[in-house]
Amino acid sequence: AQTVTQSQPEMSVQEAETVTLSCTYxxxxxxxxxxxxxxxxxRQMILVIRQEAYKQQNATENRFSVNFxxxxxxxxxxxxxxxxxxxAMYFCAxxxxxxxxxxxxxxxxxxxTKLSVIP
Amino acid sequence: xxxxxxxxxxxxxxxxxxxxxxCSPKSGHDTVSWYQQALGQGPQFIFQYYEEExxxxxxxxxxxxxxxxxxxxxELNVNALLLGDSALYLCASRGYWGGAAGNEQFFGPxxxxxxx
Numbered sequence: 001a002q003t004v005t006q007s008q009p010e011m012s013v014q015e016a017e018t019v020t021l022s023c024t025y026x027x028x029x030x031x032x033x034x035x036x037x038x039x040x041x042x043r044q045m046i047l048v049i050r051q052e053a054y055k056q057q058n059a060t061e062n063r064f065s066v067n068f069x070x071x072x073x074x075x076x077x078x079x080x081x082x083x084x085x086x087x088a089m090y091f092c093a094x095x096x097x098x099x100x101x102x103x104x105x106x107x108x109x110x111x112x113t114k115l116s117v118i119p
Numbered sequence: 120x121x122x123x124x125x126x127x128x129x130x131x132x133x134x135x136x137x138x139x140x141x142c143s144p145k146s147g148h149d150t151v152s153w154y155q156q157a158l159g160q161g162p163q164f165i166f167q168y169y170e171e172e173x174x175x176x177x178x179x180x181x182x183x184x185x186x187x188x189x190x191x192x193x194e195l196n197v198n199a200l201l202l203g204d205s206a207l208y209l210c211a212s213r214g215y216w217g218g219a220a221g222n223e224q225f226f227g228p229x230x231x232x233x234x235x
Contacts (some may be wrong), residue, residue, distance in 0.1 A: 004161075037226075043207060045162070045226035091161050103214050103226060104175040105150060109161030 002027045004094050006043065007111035013082045014118050020067075021077045021113050023092030031097035034068065035107070036077045048090070057080040079115075087117045121146065123212050123227035131233045132200050140195040140230045144212030150191040152224065156207040168193050187198060197232075205234045 003026045013019035025034070036048040037055050051059045058066050063083075067076045079086055094108040124143045132138050144151050144158035150169045154162035168187035187193045191212075197204055208231075210223040 043229045043231075045209060045211075047223055047225075048136075050223065104167060105152060106164045106167060106175055106177070107154075107162070107211075107224065108154075108164070111159075111161050 002029075002094050002096070003107045004092050004108050004110040006092055006113050008113045009111070010114045010116070012116040012118055013086075015082055015084060017082055018078060018080045019082055019115065021079075021090050021092075021115070023075045023077070023110060025073050025075065025092070025094050027073070027094065027096070029096050032097045033079070033097070034066075034075045035093040035095070036064070036066070037091045037093055037109075038086075038088045039091060039112070045091075049077065070075075082117050084117050084119065087115055089114050122181070123148075123225050124207075125210050125227040125230050127229045127230060129227070131235065133235050134200055134202060136200050136234075137196065137198045138200060138211075138232060140197075140210075140232070142193045142195070142210030142212075142227060144177070144191050144193070144210075147223050148212035148225070149191050150213045151187060151191065152211045152213075153193070153195045154209040154211065156209055156229070158206070159187055162209055165193050200234045202234050205232060209230050 005024045030055045034051045038046045038048050049059050049061045049064050063080045067079045089112045091112045093107045095107050123145050126141045152167040156162040161175040165179050167175040171187045182198045184196045207229045209229045210227045213224045
């Protein structure tokens with residue numbers, strides 16, 4: 001079974017600074033996807049960034065980037081120029097490849113990291 | 120274009136009762152998944168529906184059941200409620216277009232269930 005571990009229950013960062021959230025995972029699959037989701041107090045789970053395991057290049061989305069180390073099964077999220085609106089719970093998630101419309105899109109989540117942004 | 124919607128927003132039940140939660144997927148989406156998120160935890164997969172059938176199931180007892188309708192909306196039913204069923208229940212939908220763009224799941228705002 002796949003597992004996702006987030007070892008930092010809480011993190012804090014000064015506004016405009018950079019912070020890195022850690023995630024490790026365990027799988028025997030070779031094709032899979034990794035995600036970072038943001039969950040603000042409103043509870044809506046929002047996709048921040050996606051990484052396909054077959055791509056060596058690290059994904060980036062504006063101020064958000066990842067460091068994907070497939071051999072080490074590590075997937076960290078870097079937030080640059082942190083803003084007050086970045087304060088939220090961040091969840092790392094894993095999904096195996098699904099090869100058909102009926103395939104499983106089951107996400108396995110870590111326990112999350114609560115990020116606080118200090119003005 | 121409305122996103123994923125869920126109803127009700129909040130719900131309070133007592134032990135032993137039954138509850139039904141509802142989800143309408145994002146327009147064009149045909150796959151619905153349900154997740155349970157206990158306080159302070161990450162979401163846990165309950166099951167997934169596609170073409171009105173349960174396709175995948177997580178480690179949840181038979182007290183948890185579901186249904187998907189022809190319009191792709193879905194219901195989650197929980198029987199014989201326990202105190203431990205108190206959680207945020209999230210619905211996620213996905214459309215199949217293939218490729219990376221088709222792999223994103225969109226989540227609804229959730230239903231907060233409290234069992235007393």
